[in-house]
Amino acid sequence: MKKTKAFRLGDLQLRIMKVLWEHPDATVADVLAALGPNADLAYTTIATMLRKMEERGLVAHRVDGRSFLYHAAVGEAEISHGMTSHLVDRLFEGSLADVVSHLLTTREVSRDELRELEKLIAAKKKQL
Numbered sequence: 001m002k003k004t005k006a007f008r009l010g011d012l013q014l015r016i017m018k019v020l021w022e023h024p025d026a027t028v029a030d031v032l033a034a035l036g037p038n039a040d041l042a043y044t045t046i047a048t049m050l051r052k053m054e055e056r057g058l059v060a061h062r063v064d065g066r067s068f069l070y071h072a073a074v075g076e077a078e079i080s081h082g083m084t085s086h087l088v089d090r091l092f093e094g095s096l097a098d099v100v101s102h103l104l105t106t107r108e109v110s111r112d113e114l115r116e117l118e119k120l121i122a123a124k125k126k127q128l
Helices: 011-022 028-035 043-055 076-092 096-106 111-127
Strands: 059-064 067-072
Touching: 011 028, 011 043, 011 059, 011 067, 011 076, 028 043, 028 067, 043 059, 076 096
Parallel strands: none
Antiparallel strands: 059 067
16 A cells, blocks of 8 residues: 655645645635634745745645746645644554544544444454
């Protein structure tokens, strides 16, 4: 099985990726606007972050006139899988049971969520 690259993203990087997943071909100004007025970030901060993210292979751009239009080069599922796998491996030594136990004891869980978890477990058991 192919090993997925585990991208580690900071908070701002993840927020930028979410913008680009929803709005491909965004300029720096578009990304800044999508982050919202409360983001308290400078245009140059977003431009620098996009350039660094491009160097890491997370985003890419194309030129349209005088504008750089950025888009995500890595899909949401790949980022989610990589970050989740990294978390499970680092904090819980790869144990899914420990992750679930931790979440069930530290978070509020509704009956509906528990039913959904039971369905997921039952479906996985059928696959084995």
